Amino acid sequence: MTTTLGATAFEGATAKKDASIVSSLEQEGAIVLAKASMTEFCGTKGSNLTTGWSPINGQTQSAYVEGGVRGDDLILGHSTPGGSSTGSAVSVSAGFSPLALGTETDGSATGPAHRAGLYGFKVASGTVPMDGVFRLTSFDTIGVMAKAPADIANSLNAIVKPSMGLDVSKLKTANFGSLAVGFVDPALWRLPEVICAPDEKIRAELVRRLASFPDQTCSLQ
Numbered sequence: 383m384t385t386t387l388g389a390t391a392f393e394g395a396t397a398k399k400d401a402s403i404v405s406s407l408e409q410e411g412a413i414v415l416a417k418a419s420m421t422e423f424c425g426t427k428g429s430n431l432t433t434g435w436s437p438i439n440g441q442t443q444s445a446y447v448e449g450g451v452r453g454d455d456l457i458l459g460h461s462t463p464g465g466s467s468t469g470s471a472v473s474v475s476a477g478f479s480p481l482a483l484g485t486e487t488d489g490s491a492t493g494p495a496h497r498a499g500l501y502g503f504k505v506a507s508g509t510v511p512m513d514g515v516f517r518l519t520s521f522d523t524i525g526v527m528a529k530a531p532a533d534i535a536n537s538l539n540a541i542v543k544p545s546m547g548l549d550v551s552k553l554k555t556a557n558f559g560s561l562a563v564g565f566v567d568p569a570l571w572r573l574p575e576v577i578c579a580p581d582e583k584i585r586a587e588l589v590r591r592l593a594s595f596p597d598q599t600c601s602l603q
Contacts, residue, residue: 388422388436401514403541410540418469425466434468442468445476458578465493481528487518491525500527503534510541565592
């Protein structure tokens with residue numbers, strides 16, 4: 383498969399060998415279907431690149447936004463698929479594959495995952511081999527997206543370095559009775575208005591849903 387990073391400068395370029403994480407997944411029985419579209423050069427080509435756009439594949443569209451990205455929306459607006467690993471998230475949400483990988487520096491995988499209504503897991507930096515993976519920084523890492531937590535666990539067991547001693551399968555039977563979950567105020571913790579205009583209807587819905595949780599000891603502040 384060609385490896386372009388969404389840029390015409392790399393059109394037709396192919397890697398000499400598979401990345402280690404790809405080989406690890408195939409050894410565990412995974413079938414690689416495709417490489418997903420992404421924001422050109424992870425969005426570093428320009429300051430106002432709409433997420434999911436590249437000159438190779440055009441604009442990636444969310445499977446849940448009728449009419450696609452609005453012409454007047456901002457780079458991370460509510461109609462955009464979010465992040466730079468957009469094709470990975472959209473492919474899963476649209477039913478093309480059960481799981482997908484993406485790279486992340488700062489929200490490039492987890493952002494598209496939550497926009498697509500998926501489970502997303504950003505692997506800690508240094509826990510997966512990054513050879514053969516394009517990186518912007520030394521702390522870039524891999525994000526896994528899927529519709530089922532079990533698929534996340536199985537893929538992590540395949541790609542995390544053996545030296546880390548990870549056995550995510552144990553989490554399937556773990557007792558989470560004492561797990562504490564915190565929520566932040568969506569009015570305070572949100573994307574800057576220059577890249578995503580605030581939507582009061584969305585904020586009100588978030589507050590309503592948070593307030594419906596049975597444990598009212600947590601604060602929205």
